[in-house]
Amino acid sequence: MYDVSKIREDFPILSREIYGKPLVYLDNAATTQKPRMVVDALVDEYYNVNANVHRGVHYLSQQATDLHEEAREKVRSFIHAAKTEEVIFTRGTTESLNLVASSFADAFMHEGDEVIVSGMEHHSNIVPWQLQAGKKGIQLKVIPVSDDGLLQMDAYEQLFTDRTRLVSVVHVSNVLGTVNPVAEIIRIAHAHGVPVLVDGAQSAPHFQVDVQALDCDFYAFSGHKMYGPTGIGVLYGKEEWLDKMPPYQGGGEMIDRVTFAHTTFERLPFKFEAGTPDYVATNGLAKAIDYLNALGLDNIAAHERELTRYCMEQLMTIDGMKIYGPHAHSGSSPEDHSLSQKDAVVSFNVGDIHHLDMGTLLDRLGIAVRTGHHCAQPLMDRLGVQGTVRASFALYNTKEEVDALVAGVARVAKMF
Numbered sequence: 001m002y003d004v005s006k007i008r009e010d011f012p013i014l015s016r017e018i019y020g021k022p023l024v025y026l027d028n029a030a031t032t033q034k035p036r037m038v039v040d041a042l043v044d045e046y047y048n049v050n051a052n053v054h055r056g057v058h059y060l061s062q063q064a065t066d067l068h069e070e071a072r073e074k075v076r077s078f079i080h081a082a083k084t085e086e087v088i089f090t091r092g093t094t095e096s097l098n099l100v101a102s103s104f105a106d107a108f109m110h111e112g113d114e115v116i117v118s119g120m121e122h123h124s125n126i127v128p129w130q131l132q133a134g135k136k137g138i139q140l141k142v143i144p145v146s147d148d149g150l151l152q153m154d155a156y157e158q159l160f161t162d163r164t165r166l167v168s169v170v171h172v173s174n175v176l177g178t179v180n181p182v183a184e185i186i187r188i189a190h191a192h193g194v195p196v197l198v199d200g201a202q203s204a205p206h207f208q209v210d211v212q213a214l215d216c217d218f219y220a221f222s223g224h225k226m227y228g229p230t231g232i233g234v235l236y237g238k239e240e241w242l243d244k245m246p247p248y249q250g251g252g253e254m255i256d257r258v259t260f261a262h263t264t265f266e267r268l269p270f271k272f273e274a275g276t277p278d279y280v281a282t283n284g285l286a287k288a289i290d291y292l293n294a295l296g297l298d299n300i301a302a303h304e305r306e307l308t309r310y311c312m313e314q315l316m317t318i319d320g321m322k323i324y325g326p327h328a329h330s331g332s333s334p335e336d337h338s339l340s341q342k343d344a345v346v347s348f349n350v351g352d353i354h355h356l357d358m359g360t361l362l363d364r365l366g367i368a369v370r371t372g373h374h375c376a377q378p379l380m381d382r383l384g385v386q387g388t389v390r391a392s393f394a395l396y397n398t399k400e401e402v403d404a405l406v407a408g409v410a411r412v413a414k415m416f
């Protein structure tokens with residue numbers, strides 16, 4: 001049985017008050033809170049196992065190395081990768097995307113070559129490609145977004161040319177909650193001989209991901225959005241691609257032999273892991289994966305889908321409410337639709353109330369939401385707004401918290 005009240009006991013921060021009100025934390029798409037077992041693992045390693053990994057012959061170094069590499073295996077199993085060599089530790093999704101943009105472009109792209117992205121990308125999957133456009137003259141092509149917040153797949157198929165070298169697309173929109181049909185996106189791209197990079201920052205924490213079943217060529221995600229530490233992330237890449245790509249950074253850990261005349265690089269995955277890794281954070285990430293696995297990702301997904309459905313249903317009772325994304329168009333009722341295309345995020349505005357005003361006043365009620373463009377300004381332009389209020393859910397959120405949000409929004413709406 002999925003016992004939310006018991007789960008919440010694992011997260012001390014959820015019991016604190018803000019401005020004398022119980023904290024209602026609904027900013028999980030930005031970062032999640034951490035269970036005790038994750039924080040305890042970090043403290044324990046710093047106090048008892050702290051030593052640099054891989055090259056030390058002494059006991060502590062070997063123990064820290066074992067924890068670090070056990071974490072890599074945990075990640076491999078979590079995303080169902082074929083080999084641990086295909087799991088690269090980074091600082092987060094953003095660095096993972098930048099790594100691919102830089103190394104893939106260096107190896108395989110020339111002036112006039114194209115990369116396809118979508119109209120709902122986070123800036124971290126737009127700006128790195130624009131940097132490469134400035135350096136190498138590559139071109140960005142964009143999959144359009146429908147009024148209902150879905151990718152226009154017919155248009156996507158028409159974007160491919162003989163100069164298309166990569167598709168880089170978000171799995172779940174951090175603004176709309178749209179769950180994109182990445183398996184179909186990948187199938188179409190592979191039919192054109194084009195590899196696919198998936199931004200999994202908003203999918204890995206919420207439902208099961210099998211990179212082999214998807215057949216994606218790259219997949220990126222962050223620890224801090226899935227109850228792990230900040231500053232740690234993952235890039236999965238198929239071995240065949242990683243072998244052919246040059247290192248992203250140079251330094252220690254990633255070399256085989258260095259002379260002033262020539263350097264040879266380490267085998268995978270170390271070739272892409274320059275410098276001392278955050279071996280304490282990788283252990284924390286492993287513990288977060290343990291926590292997710294113990295609860296069951298299918299159970300988590302069902303709980304969050306129900307919260308999403310309930311939140312949309314209740315918010316739509318407020319006059320002037322506009323919810324963005326799948327199943328939220330004007331006049332529709334969320335309960336009349338399958339939520340298979342929407343996950344754990346509800347973005348909205350109310351009448352002419354500025355999103356910042358709404359978020360600031362909700363904060364005074366103890367309700368933490370995100371406001372603004374959510375690092376997705378091109379999508380805001382497509383929606384015709386400067387920003388939205390975003391409530392995003394996690395495994396520890398409750399219907400009572402949704403009720404508090406709805407009551408808070410209604411209260412603020414009456415003030416304007």
